[in-house]
Amino acid sequence: MLDYPALRALAAVVREGSFERAAAALSITPSAVSQRVRALEERLGAILVVRGQPCRPTDLGRTLCAHVDRVRLLEADLGLAGEGASARSVLRVAVNADSLATWFPVALAGAGETLGATLDLVLDDEAHTAGRLRSGEVVAAVTASPEPVTGCRTVPLGSLRYAACASPAFAARFFGAGVDPRSLADAPQLRFDRRDGLQARWMAEAYGHVPDAPTHWVPSTHGFLDLALAGFAWGLQPVALAEAHLRAGRLVELPPGLRIAVPLFWTVARLPALSLRRLTQAVRRGAGLALGEAPPA
Incomplete structure (x- = not known):
C-alpha cells in the first residue's frame, strides 16, 4: 500500500520546484516534507526526486506524481479533501x-x-x-x-491551417523575380524549433524540393508572427493569426498560395x-x- 501523504509531498516538491515551497503549499514544515519524501524513497529503494534548483523527478518519481494526480481527480468527485493546496484537483x-x-x-x-x-x-x-x-x-x-x-x-x-507569409518589403527583396527553390535558398526562414517541419513540408509540396536556407529559430507563436511582420524572415503562420494582416497588406502570402492543414x-x-x-x-x-x-x- 502506497503512503499517500508521502506521495502528495513528493508531488508538491515536483510541482513547486523546491521543498520549501512544497511545505508552504502543504501548510507543513520543510522538514516534514523532506522526511516524507525520504521515507518513500527508502521504502521503494529508489531516488524519486533530484534535489536542485528546481527539484526534478526521476522517471519513477514522475510516474508516482502522475498516479497521485489521478487519485486526486477521483477524490475530488467523491468530495474528499486532503491537506493544503495539494488537495486541489489539477x-x-x-x-x-x-x-x-x-x-x-x-x-x-x-x-x-x-x-x-x-x-x-x-x-x-x-x-x-x-x-x-x-x-x-x-x-x-x-x-x-x-x-x-x-x-x-x-x-x-x-485542422489548424497555415499560410506561408512574409512582409511586402521582404517579399520584394527576396522574391521580386518569383518564388522558386533558388530564391527560397537565399531567403531567411523561421522555424519554431529543431522538430518543426512545416516550412520543409510546404516547400516540398509546392516545389518538390527543400533548399538549405538561412534559418532563425523562434520558439514563440507571437514572436514568429512579429518577426515576419518586421520583415525579418518568412514562415508558416497560423491562418487564424495571419488573416487580418494579409487583408490589411501587412503580410503577403507566398506563391503558389498553398496552405497546409x-x-x-x-x-x-x-x-x-x-x-x-x-x-x-x-x-x-x-x-x-x-x-x-x-x-x-
Whole structure:
C-alpha cells in the first residue's frame, strides 16, 4: 500500500520546484516534507526526486506524481479533501503553442467556472504531446497523432491551417523575380524549433524540393508572427493569426498560395473524473467552432 501523504509531498516538491515551497503549499514544515519524501524513497529503494534548483523527478518519481494526480481527480468527485493546496484537483494537459495562441483559450473560456479543477498546461510540439501521455506526465493532450495511447481515447478536433507569409518589403527583396527553390535558398526562414517541419513540408509540396536556407529559430507563436511582420524572415503562420494582416497588406502570402492543414486530435485518459469530462466537452466544442470538426452531441 502506497503512503499517500508521502506521495502528495513528493508531488508538491515536483510541482513547486523546491521543498520549501512544497511545505508552504502543504501548510507543513520543510522538514516534514523532506522526511516524507525520504521515507518513500527508502521504502521503494529508489531516488524519486533530484534535489536542485528546481527539484526534478526521476522517471519513477514522475510516474508516482502522475498516479497521485489521478487519485486526486477521483477524490475530488467523491468530495474528499486532503491537506493544503495539494488537495486541489489539477488537470495537467499538453498543448502545442499554436493552439494555445489561437483557439484553445476560447475553448476554455466557457468552462472556467464549471471545471472544478485548475489547469497545469505543458507546452510541446503537437507531434510530441502524445509522448507526454504515454509517460503519464499529463492526463490529456492536443496532438497531431491519431495513434491510440493505452488507457486513453482519441477524438478528432479538426485542422489548424497555415499560410506561408512574409512582409511586402521582404517579399520584394527576396522574391521580386518569383518564388522558386533558388530564391527560397537565399531567403531567411523561421522555424519554431529543431522538430518543426512545416516550412520543409510546404516547400516540398509546392516545389518538390527543400533548399538549405538561412534559418532563425523562434520558439514563440507571437514572436514568429512579429518577426515576419518586421520583415525579418518568412514562415508558416497560423491562418487564424495571419488573416487580418494579409487583408490589411501587412503580410503577403507566398506563391503558389498553398496552405497546409495540420489535423489535431484530443487524447484523454479514461478516468471517470467529472472535471476531465467537462474539459473534454469544452475543448471539443471550441475546436468544432474554430477548426471545423463537428462538436459532440
